[in-house]
Amino acid sequence: MNYFIIGFYALLIGGSSLAAYYQKRTAFILLFSLTLVSFVMGIVGGEAMLWTVTIGAGLIAFSAGVSYSFREFLVVILPPNGAKAMRTAPLTAGFGLFVIFTYAIAGIFAPIIAPFGEAEVISSAFAPADENMLLGADQLGRDMFSRIIYGARNTVGLALLATILAFVMGATAGLYAATKGGKLDQLLGRIVDVIMSIPSLIFSLLLLSIFGTNTVTLIIVIAIIYAPRVFRLARSVGGNVVVMDYIEAAKLRGEGTWYLIRKEILPNSTAPLIAEFGLEFCFVFLLVAGLSFLGLGIQPPTADWGSMVRENATLISFGEITPLIPAGAIALLTVAVNFVVDWMLYRSSGLKE
Amino acid sequence: MGDIAGIVLKRLGLGLITLLVISIIIFGAVEFLPGDLAQAVLGQGATEENLAAFRKQLGLDRAAPIRYFEWLGNAVTGDFGNSLVSQKPVSEAIGERFGNTLFLALYAACIAVPIAIFLGVLVALYRNSVFDRVANVMTLTSISSPEFFLGYILILFISVKWEMFPAIAKIDDGMTLMEKLNRTFLPALTMVLVVVAHMMRMTRASIINLLASPYVEMARLKGVPAWKVIVKHTLPNAWAPVINVIAMNLAYLITGVVLVEVVFVYPGIGQMLVDSVSKRDFPVVQACCLIFAATFILLNLAADVGSILTNPRLRHPK
Numbered sequence: 001m002n003y004f005i006i007g008f009y010a011l012l013i014g015g016s017s018l019a020a021y022y023q024k025r026t027a028f029i030l031l032f033s034l035t036l037v038s039f040v041m042g043i044v045g046g047e048a049m050l051w052t053v054t055i056g057a058g059l060i061a062f063s064a065g066v067s068y069s070f071r072e073f074l075v076v077i078l079p080p081n082g083a084k085a086m087r088t089a090p091l092t093a094g095f096g097l098f099v100i101f102t103y104a105i106a107g108i109f110a111p112i113i114a115p116f117g118e119a120e121v122i123s124s125a126f127a128p129a130d131e132n133m134l135l136g137a138d139q140l141g142r143d144m145f146s147r148i149i150y151g152a153r154n155t156v157g158l159a160l161l162a163t164i165l166a167f168v169m170g171a172t173a174g175l176y177a178a179t180k181g182g183k184l185d186q187l188l189g190r191i192v193d194v195i196m197s198i199p200s201l202i203f204s205l206l207l208l209s210i211f212g213t214n215t216v217t218l219i220i221v222i223a224i225i226y227a228p229r230v231f232r233l234a235r236s237v238g239g240n241v242v243v244m245d246y247i248e249a250a251k252l253r254g255e256g257t258w259y260l261i262r263k264e265i266l267p268n269s270t271a272p273l274i275a276e277f278g279l280e281f282c283f284v285f286l287l288v289a290g291l292s293f294l295g296l297g298i299q300p301p302t303a304d305w306g307s308m309v310r311e312n313a314t315l316i317s318f319g320e321i322t323p324l325i326p327a328g329a330i331a332l333l334t335v336a337v338n339f340v341v342d343w344m345l346y347r348s349s350g351l352k353e
Numbered sequence: 354m355g356d357i358a359g360i361v362l363k364r365l366g367l368g369l370i371t372l373l374v375i376s377i378i379i380f381g382a383v384e385f386l387p388g389d390l391a392q393a394v395l396g397q398g399a400t401e402e403n404l405a406a407f408r409k410q411l412g413l414d415r416a417a418p419i420r421y422f423e424w425l426g427n428a429v430t431g432d433f434g435n436s437l438v439s440q441k442p443v444s445e446a447i448g449e450r451f452g453n454t455l456f457l458a459l460y461a462a463c464i465a466v467p468i469a470i471f472l473g474v475l476v477a478l479y480r481n482s483v484f485d486r487v488a489n490v491m492t493l494t495s496i497s498s499p500e501f502f503l504g505y506i507l508i509l510f511i512s513v514k515w516e517m518f519p520a521i522a523k524i525d526d527g528m529t530l531m532e533k534l535n536r537t538f539l540p541a542l543t544m545v546l547v548v549v550a551h552m553m554r555m556t557r558a559s560i561i562n563l564l565a566s567p568y569v570e571m572a573r574l575k576g577v578p579a580w581k582v583i584v585k586h587t588l589p590n591a592w593a594p595v596i597n598v599i600a601m602n603l604a605y606l607i608t609g610v611v612l613v614e615v616v617f618v619y620p621g622i623g624q625m626l627v628d629s630v631s632k633r634d635f636p637v638v639q640a641c642c643l644i645f646a647a648t649f650i651l652l653n654l655a656a657d658v659g660s661i662l663t664n665p666r667l668r669h670p671k
Contacts, residue, residue: 321509
């Protein structure tokens with residue numbers, strides 16, 4: 001029994017008593033269940049386990065603080081309309097926006113932030129971290145930290161391009177099918193059914209094995225595989241708009257199909273489409289990461305998070321966590337985008353459940 | 354009952370047609386190779402005689418439709434031709450590995466399904482509580498992580514730091530079942546984490562949908578006890594969505610296994626697919642893709658049929 005353990009439990013129990021006294025139900029349940037969990041974990045894992053709990057709780061509190069400040073910052077700088085939406089946003093959405101913002105900065109200013117080039121060999125293989133290299137070297141002696149920064153540009157950039165392409169193809173075809181209907185609609189629908197009935201990773205492996213793995217093919221293949229999802233959503237959303245009176249009026253005015261899609265249908269279906277864009281990005285991003293992990297994505301020496309994990313995986317058997325950092329970076333961005341999408345869906349649907 | 358059989362048969366027929374179209378895509382994709390198969394395998398340096406001999410050996414000198422029907426006919430009887438790399442029959446290598454993949458998927462499913470349904474119902478009943486919020490953030494994190502991230506975290510902690518389970522899941526026929534289960538625990542756990550998260554969210558959504566329906570409210574208003582509302586009014590209607598959720602996730606398990614197999618060096622069909630893609634061993638790639646697609650479609654079909662059987666309303670499409 002040392003001071004750390006006594007302090008740890010005193011803080012938790014004191015905190016939960018205070019919460020109970022002031023009738024803060026949520027805070028009380030959280031703190032008290034944390035106390036109970038720590039009892040069990042403390043008995044099983046000893047003091048080290050309690051440290052893990054402390055660090056975990058500290059991290060969560062820290063990120064909550066950061067998201068809170070970032071949300072307030074956005075409220076201050078945004079125009080009144082956006083500020084109103086931001087003020088009611090949950091903390092998770094603030095966190096998501098903050099993470100996306102950070103990644104964008106890292107990706108755009110990669111050459112300035114990174115201390116070394118992405119393909120620059122500066123030391124021996126798997127050299128440990130020192131004052132030059134924040135995270136040590138990879139399997140060829142390149143700086144891990146610089147490669148992670150450049151990865152933000154390459155991996156995220158590629159996923160973003162593929163998503164945009166998939167989105168443009170899927171949304172255009174979907175809205176067009178909804179407006180036109182008839183034979184073309186049926187035909188596109190059947191094609192989409194077939195593409196969606198092949199698992200995406202398997203389909204992309206098949207296509208990449210045939211067309212080879214360069215960046216352009218990769219983007220096109222992924223866009224073709226993911227466009228059907230957008231098509232379905234765009235078609236169903238567009239289908240609901242097409243039956244409105246103002247569309248009928250526009251048709252009677254003699255407007256063309258293209259005008260209808262652009263000026264009448266698209267503005268009335270943006271909210272679900274934007275949320276779908278976020279979701280789609282997550283899927284594409286995970287697929288890109290998976291393909292690179294399998295060695296079929298972005299080719300070396302370009303820095304890329306998926307392949308970095310694979311190349312440095314041997315370090316894990318020595319108990320090192322460096323190979324997990326790029327993988328964690330992938331997970332963090334996907335979580336962040338999901339948080340933001342959740343919030344947008346909630347806002348656009350007005351769901352209260 | 355006659356009309357149920359009709360609807361189910363119709364679904365089966367549709368599934369079969371989809372599978373046929375997919376087999377055309379899988380076969381036809383190879384025809385799109387720059388040059389042709391022989392050129393792609395032998396490379397730019399191959400002489401004209403070599404190419405001609407190779408084409409003759411593979412039967413590439415005949416028209417594509419004829420070869421397609423031959424390939425399909427053989428594939429249906431379990432013969433996928435010879436591997437270009439090892440020259441051995443593809444089906445031999447695949448048979449055993451497919452068994453391993455099914456074993457892993459089944460293992461994961463046995464753990465994941467009960468946990469996920471139980472937790473999903475629980476978060477639906479206590480929705481918007483602290484428990485629900487925490488579960489929401491945790492499942493979202495688990496879904497958003499690439500499988501290899503979860504896999505390596507498990508290796509790092511459970512296998513390297515605590516030395517509880519082996520990190521490499523090599524299994525062979527000589528092992529006892531217990532030994533196999535022990536060896537494949539980590540890959541199974543990785544998939545359980547992902548699948549439980551997916552299933553929990555889907556179960557939660559469908560149960561909440563049900564609880565909001567008028568007949569549940571009616572039952573509550575007339576004073577039916579809470580457990581009876583769940584057992585008599587919600588559960589019979591919940592089967593259809595729950596069966597759907599299970600089948601979709603089983604389909605995910607079979608196909609999402611590729612990354613997990615590579616992480617844990619598990620001798621399954623997914624790893625074989627990845628290997629042959631990088632070796633450009635097309636017969637193997639085609640065979641693996643066909644098997645994966647067939648399993649995927651079959652499970653989705655099972656989901657459809659299951660929900661038609663449990664939900665009378667679906668038997669009368671408008």
